[in-house]
Amino acid sequence: MALNTVIESLGVYTPEGRLSTKELVDGCKVKPIIDIEDLTGIKTRPVVADGEYAIDLAREAVTRCFEISKYQPEDIDLVICTNISRYNGPNWKAGFEPSTAAMLARYFDFSNAIIFDEPNACAGMFTALYIVDAYLKAGFVKRAMVISGEALTCLARTAQKEISAPFDPQMACLTVGDAGAAFILEQTDNPAVGFHDMDAFTVAHHCDYCIGTFSKEPHGGFVMYTDSIKIHQVAIGMTAEHVGRMVKGTKWENSENHHYIMHQTGTRAIKTTRKSINDWVGKEVCSEKNSIVNVIERGNGASTAHFVALWDHIRNGAIKSNENILFAVQSSGINLGVGLYSLDDLPERVMSWSRMEQREAIKEAM
């Protein structure tokens, strides 16, 4: 019987700075006709400081992940970086070579690991997880690390200058937030924990519904054009069927069984997806109680969103050891994914690390 893949460690870093939706909207030359905060529920999001970039977010997350892990960098056989953001220097510098993974090898001893970047929009960390599961099952590696540093609020800064219509394709840029996340995966011989099932695929017919590139305007920077209505229609509709088919007739169709973490784009999108899944299954798979909503204070953290949500809700005590998580993944592409996961004692280890960090912060302040 194939062994389950388990998250051995998790590390998340969010920069200290905060940027409210009100500040962002107030700074737009042309204000959106829609109340972004009302539509998405996003009140504020973490924002990088001046001189802080995607690589810094990734590096801090990796550092935390190793602090919680029993492993050292040289124990990692495969390193995959999934950040969409390659914003790594002044004047909108975006690096193409070397890869982010190779850049991180300057800080951590990944010299004997397989390393590469695998950006795949907001589904990046999950599709990397799906790929790592194959490397582990094929016996190619013993453990792998998936990393993402998303410095995305640069999109919002460009959008403030470029939004020219009250209903503009750059409006979604006003929802993003900055964060870094990293996790280590390995196999477990305990069939009660880890990923019991997972699936991922791309409905590429809709690949042009959300496009991120560089700005052609004289001010430079990066832009993202989104047809929010179309992408939500397809992603939510297909997620309902994808999740529904995976859980129907199993213990996972009972909302009491698990926490539900989907991509964090907005509170209304989460609510609509929840209803669509429940309608498809004919039972309450996702309830208000079991749905993790992390977008209000974090914004849309793109590829990091699911794992920042997991981290935050472990740290606030909502998610505990040995509980179950139903991951649902949606991104431009359009990528769809589902993962059925049972936690081991990771939450206890994250909490233990948090308490230690608090004690050290108090000592430093004295």
Next chain:
Amino acid sequence: MGITINSIGLYENKNKSVKTSLELCRRAAEPCIKHSAYSKEDIGLVVSVAVYRDDYFCEPSFSSFVQNDLKINHDKTDSLGPKTLSLDILNGAMGFLNACQMCSAMITAGKIKAGLVVSSDLVNGSISEKGDPPEFLPSGAAMLLSSEKNGGSGFKAFRFKTFPEMQDACESYLFHDKDHMTMIFKRDPAVEDIYLKAVSAGVSKFLEREAVGLDDFDMIIPSQISSGFITKMADILGVKREKMIDITREGGNLFNASLPAAMDHIFKHNKPEPGQKALIINVASGIQVGCAVYQF
């Protein structure tokens, strides 16, 4: 079970008539799929390894455009039946070898039947007017990988080593230059020697870990950077020049198309005997060395 090359498609952009990365990709991938033993429905994974592609899209994956363009399970309305995952690997000129290993893992783990790897690096000259020239030949390449149940043929023993202390030798980035975004390539004038230094250390480590010698291989497939680079690599490894596969052309190195182009040449011209082995030695920014064995 060995993971083998089922089909290769190449498109040389000799007169530079093809202006987009997606078009380069299509011209290589369509014949690759057509001449393979598989239908589009069988392709469970599409991996684009192009670092330099149209408009430097960072979202969605370039491979999703490729999947849509080639109509590979692209218009699903539910999760039933054949489906395809598309994703990009960005890792300089190491991407193609990384993708071959990824397909091998996905096929071995039983997640897919066949995987398509595509490469179509193309620099948009209108935003790359400063810095060093990109120095690679824009070309499209596609390789379809699948499993071979009988015999021990196919890819084996992938090993990668990174030398971060040499990283500054090779860099590219977009940045805002006064009133527009521009792409910069920075290459140390001695970058080929730096690659060779890494090859020396990386290949020694590979041979030690696999407990093999260079005599165990019938041919060596190096990165197709330049004829001079390949000659120097033969000298460093202490092997005869004839053992090195060299299909370098005027106009720049083959970058991510090196491996598929070299393999295509071997299948067409060397006509390898079953059981013959090739050692693949790939170099890339990072600085990285990747080695793998392909048994014919």
